[in-house]
Amino acid sequence: MQTPPDPSGGAGARDAEIVREVLSAIAVPRLTGSAGWSLTTDWLHDRLTALGFDVTRQTFTFSDWPVRFGLPLTGALIAACIAAAGALLHTAHAVLALLVLVALQAMGALLLLSAERALLRLPWGRREGINLFAGPARPRYVVVAHRDSKSQPLPISIRLLAAAVATLSWLGLALGAGLEAAGVSAAFAPVALAGAGAAAGLVLAVGAVGNTSPGALDNASGVAALIAIAARTRDRTDIAFLVTDAEEFGLAGASATAGGLAFIEGVINLDGLDDAGAVYVLGPHGMRRRGGAPNIQRALIDAAKAMNEELRPRAVPRGLLLDHIAFTRAGVPALTLMRGTLHSMARVHRPADRRDRLRGDGCVLAVALVRSALDALIDGRPVASQADRH
Numbered sequence: 382m383q384t385p386p387d388p389s390g391g392a393g394a395r396d397a398e399i400v401r402e403v404l405s406a407i408a409v410p411r412l413t414g415s416a417g418w419s420l421t422t423d424w425l426h427d428r429l430t431a432l433g434f435d436v437t438r439q440t441f442t443f444s445d446w447p448v449r450f451g452l453p454l455t456g457a458l459i460a461a462c463i464a465a466a467g468a469l470l471h472t473a474h475a476v477l478a479l480l481v482l483v484a485l486q487a488m489g490a491l492l493l494l495s496a497e498r499a500l501l502r503l504p505w506g507r508r509e510g511i512n513l514f515a516g517p518a519r520p521r522y523v524v525v526a527h528r529d530s531k532s533q534p535l536p537i538s539i540r541l542l543a544a545a546v547a548t549l550s551w552l553g554l555a556l557g558a559g560l561e562a563a564g565v566s567a568a569f570a571p572v573a574l575a576g577a578g579a580a581a582g583l584v585l586a587v588g589a590v591g592n593t594s595p596g597a598l599d600n601a602s603g604v605a606a607l608i609a610i611a612a613r614t615r616d617r618t619d620i621a622f623l624v625t626d627a628e629e630f631g632l633a634g635a636s637a638t639a640g641g642l643a644f645i646e647g648v649i650n651l652d653g654l655d656d657a658g659a660v661y662v663l664g665p666h667g668m669r670r671r672g673g674a675p676n677i678q679r680a681l682i683d684a685a686k687a688m689n690e691e692l693r694p695r696a697v698p699r700g701l702l703l704d705h706i707a708f709t710r711a712g713v714p715a716l717t718l719m720r721g722t723l724h725s726m727a728r729v730h731r732p733a734d735r736r737d738r739l740r741g742d743g744c745v746l747a748v749a750l751v752r753s754a755l756d757a758l759i760d761g762r763p764v765a766s767q768a769d770r771h
Contacts, residue, residue: 392613393745393749395612396609396612396613396744396745396748396749397741397745399605399608399609399612400605400606400608400609400741400744400745400748401741403428403601403604403605403608403609404597404601404602404605404736404739404741404744405736406421406424406428407421407424407425407528407601407604407605408595408596408597408601408735408736408739409421409595409596410530410532410592410593410594410595410596411528411529411530411592411596412529412530412531412532412590412591412592412629413445413508413510413529413626413627413629413630414508414509415592417592418529418626421528422511422513422528422626425513425528425604425608425624426438426513428608429513429515429608429611429622429624432515432608432611432612432615433615434515434516434611434615434622435515435516436513436514436515437513437514437515438511438512438513439511439512439513439514439637439638440509440510440511441509441510441511441512441627441633441634441637441638442507442508442509442510443500443501443507443508443510443627443630443631443633443637444499444500444501444502444503444504444505444506444507444508445506445507445508445590445630446499446503446505446506447496447499447500447503447630447631448500448590448629448630448631449506449589449590451492451496452585452586452588453585453586453587453588453589454492454586455489455492455585455586456582456583456584456585456586456587456588457582457583457586458485458488458489458582459485459489459547459551459578459579459581459582459585460578460579460580460581460582460583460586461579461582462481462482462484462485462488463482463485463547463550463551463554463575463578463579463582464575464576464578464579465478465481466478466479466481466482466485466554466558466571466575467554467571467572467574467575467576467578467579468575469481470554470557470558470561470571470575471571471572471575473561475557475558475559475561475562476558476562478554478558478571479555479558479559479562482551482554482555482558485551486551496631497631497636500630500631500633500636501633501636508627508630510529510626510627510630510633510634510637511626512623512624512625512626512634512637512638513528513623513624514621514622514623514638515611515621515622515623515624516611516620516621516622517618517619517621519644519645520618520619520620520621520645521619521620521645521646521647521759522619522620522621522645522646522647522648522649522755522758522759523620523621523622523623523642523645523647523648523649524607524610524611524620524621524622524623524648524649524650524651524751525607525622525623525624525625525635525648525649525650525651525704525705525708526600526603526604526606526607526623526624526625526650526651526652526704527600527603527604527624527625527626527627527628527629527634527635527652527704528600528601528604528624528625528626529596529626529627529628529629529630529634530592530594530595530596530599530600530601530629530734531590531591531592531594531596531629531730532590532591532592532593532594532730532731532732533588533589533590533591533730533731534587534588534589534591535584535587535588536726536727536728536729536730536731537726537729537730538723538726538727538729539584540584540585540588541698541700541701541726543581543582543584543585544581544585544700546577546578546580546581547578547581547582547585549577549578550574550575550577550578550579550581551578553574554571554574554575554578557571557574590629593732594730594731594732594734595732595734595735595736596734597734597735597736597738597739598653598654598655598721598725598728598729598734598738598739599652599653599729599730599734600628600651600652600653601736601739602651602653602654602655602739602741602743602744603650603651603652603653603654603744603747604624604651605741605744606651606654606744606745606747606748606751607622607624607651609744609745609748610622610748610751610752613748613752614752614755617759619759620755620759623638625638625704628652628702628704631702632702632703632704632706632707634704635704635705635706635707635708636707636710638707639707639708639710639711639713640711642708642711642713643711643712643713645713646714646758647674647676647677647713647714647715647758648674648705648708648713648714648715648716649677649681649715649716649717649718649751649754649755650703650704650705650708650715650716650717650718651717651718651747651751652703652704652717652718652719653719653720653721653725653729654718654719654720654721654743654744654746654747655720655721655722655725655739655743656739656740656741656742656743657720657721657722657742657743658720658721658722658725658743659691659693659720659721659722660685660690660691660692660693660718660719660720660743660746660750661692661693661694661695661718661719661720662678662681662682662692662693662694662695662716662717662718662719663695663696663697663703663705663716663717663718663719664678664694664695664696664697664705664715664716664717665696665697666696666697666703666706666709667697670696671709672705672706672709672710672714672715673709673714673715673716674714674715674716675714676714676758677714677716677754677758678694678716680753680754680755680757680758681718681750681751681754682694683754683757684749684750684753684754684757685750687753688746688749688750688753690746690750692750697717703717704717705717718747718750718751720743720746720747721743
């Protein structure tokens with residue numbers, strides 16, 4: 382359900398006005414370290430200061446190499462190893478094909494496990510990032526949104542599809558190789574499977590990071606909702622606001638801050654709030670589906686029900702990185718609030734992610750949901766109904 386601005390001039394209309402202001406100011410290409418990044422950092426610092434917050438700039442450094450080269454390297458490995466495994470199977474070398482596939486899995490796991498350490502420790506490609514922390518030093522809850530943007534040649538929806546195809550190709554080849562190695566004749570087409578998997582790997586390899594996306598949806602929308610929430614809760618001493626940097630570089634900003642916030646009760650991360658589509662709350666993540674914040678999730682669901690909205694709890698899709706994951710790794714209950722459709726994913730990280738394609742309805746809805754949930758969590762107030770949202 383869309384939530385248009387309140388024509389009566391109520392609080393909802395004020396939220397919509399703030400959202401439009403923030404979107405217009407920061408929906409420009411702003412890859413960490415770029416000119417747009419510097420300008421929007423200063424603008425957000427001044428905007429939060431004007432609301433009466435003490436704003437701290439938290440600087441950190443990281444290596445951009447894992448993001449710049451990690452996905453292209455992974456894609457190239459997938460293409461080469463799957464093609465080799467398919468050729469070996471085609472020539473009846475099942476054991477060698479299986480070894481190649483196992484080696485690919487091991488190399489992928491090694492790259493994944495070493496990515497965070499490489500981000501922090503590699504001496505090459507060092508960049509400086511800046512998080513903005515606004516509010517009391519020891520809040521109970523923190524509202525988070527990342528402000529940086531990036532572009533890539535292919536949309537995230539295509540990359541996720543390629544990852545799925547590569548995974549299915551690997552599984553099919555591994556099963557066939559295992560059966561053939563055990564002396565069981567398997568009726569399958571290794572060349573076709575390998576071709577699909579290698580093509581998917583090449584798609585993943587086309588992942589160079591650029592700075593041509595204005596990032597209106599990802600994630601000026603989350604920042605706009607955060608600023609509107611801050612404007613409505615500026616006098617509270619139990620809520621703080623964190624605008625993270627370098628989320629597009631492996632959650633570098635959230636990771637740099639998360640350990641210092643281990644005392645808080647929870648984090649609500651805002652990321653990708655489109656005008657239409659389902660509203661999702663994403664919590665558990667990883668192979669074992671760890672993390673999440675069940676009490677915050679329940680409060681958000683109750684708030685949505687009171688507003689005649691549907692909120693869908695989901696685990697984080699594999700391969701998707703969201704700032705709340707850095708906090709759950711540090712032992713902080715955290716989740717992410719999102720809204721969108723498949724069409725939303727098609728423009729993320731693309732030049733098409735422009736301000737003129739986003740009204741801000743999802744941002745205004747997120748403001749109402751988060752405020753109501755925080756009131757319930759902190760003060761025990763009943764969630765706001767549709768009638769008293771504005």
